[in-house]
Amino acid sequence: MATTSKQYKQLGEDLWKTRDKMNTEIFTLTYGALVVQLIKDYEDYAEVNKQLDKMGYNIGxxxxxxxxSRTTLPRCTDFSTQTSEILAKVGFKSFLNITPTVVQYPASAAGEGTGSGREFGLVLEENPLSEMVELPAEALxxxxxxxxxxxxxxxxxLExxxxxxxxxxxxxxLRGDDTTEMRVRLVRFMDEEVPISDE
Structure with a gap:
């Protein structure tokens, strides 16, 4: 039986209720202090973005x-609908207590590989990382x-x-936009890596 969007939402809420929680203010302040320290250490915003991404990758x-282990969900069979729903309604909800809105993107007319079930957006109406944050002009x-x-x-x-x-x-x-949106674009389905032959 296929899991419905409503069931994903309930699963995310149930997981959030059973999780040990950290004070949101402390979490936000700690993350903000980390970003400030990275800016001081690297003095280059592109490098700060790269370091934050690397830290996030390791966390993920x-x-x-x-x-x-907590969800026992089966492997996703559809990237744009199933993966996006699980990310938004179960993943984000169970760890950050937010549920981003999923935006599906149609196939692009230029045929650039975006859309056609290979890309979706997650619009964050709330973002606990950016509460009480105002970016200075030089950071923007x-x-x-x-x-x-x-x-x-x-x-x-996902990797x-x-x-x-x-x-x-x-x-x-934080950059003056109307919304906060991240895009997730499928590059490829990775097979179990087969060892390369010595020959």
Whole structure:
């Protein structure tokens, strides 16, 4: 029997209720302090984005084990609908207590590989990482994506379940945009790696 969107939502809520929780203010302040320290250490916003993504990737590769053991969900068979629903309604809900809105993108007219079930957006109406945050002009001009760690988390988690993806922000309210949206684009389904022959 296929799991419905409503069942995913209930599963995410149930998991959130049973999880040990951290004070949101402490979490937000700690993350903010981490970003400030990275800015001081690297003095280059592109490098800060890269470091946040790398940290998120490492977190995602570990969170997926906990996620899979608690949910016992079967492997996703449809990237754009099933994977997006599980990410939004179960993953984000169970770890951050938020449920992003999923936006499906149709196949592009240019045939660039986007759309056609290979890309979706997650619009974050709430973002606990960016509460009480205001970015200075130089960070905006330098291209800082304050919540870049979330892209890394999603990328790392999905890679552990054989989905190579690109994850990136296209808008952020901290940058003056109307919404905060991250895109998840499927690069390829990864097969179990077969060892290369010595011959």
């Amino acid at each position: 590769t570990r969170l997926i084990e906990d996620f899979l 001009e330098g291209g800082l994506w304050f919540s870049q760690v979330l892209c890394g988390v999603v990328r790392g988690a 552990m379940v054989q989905l190579q993806v690109e994850v990136f922000f296209v808008s952020d309210v």
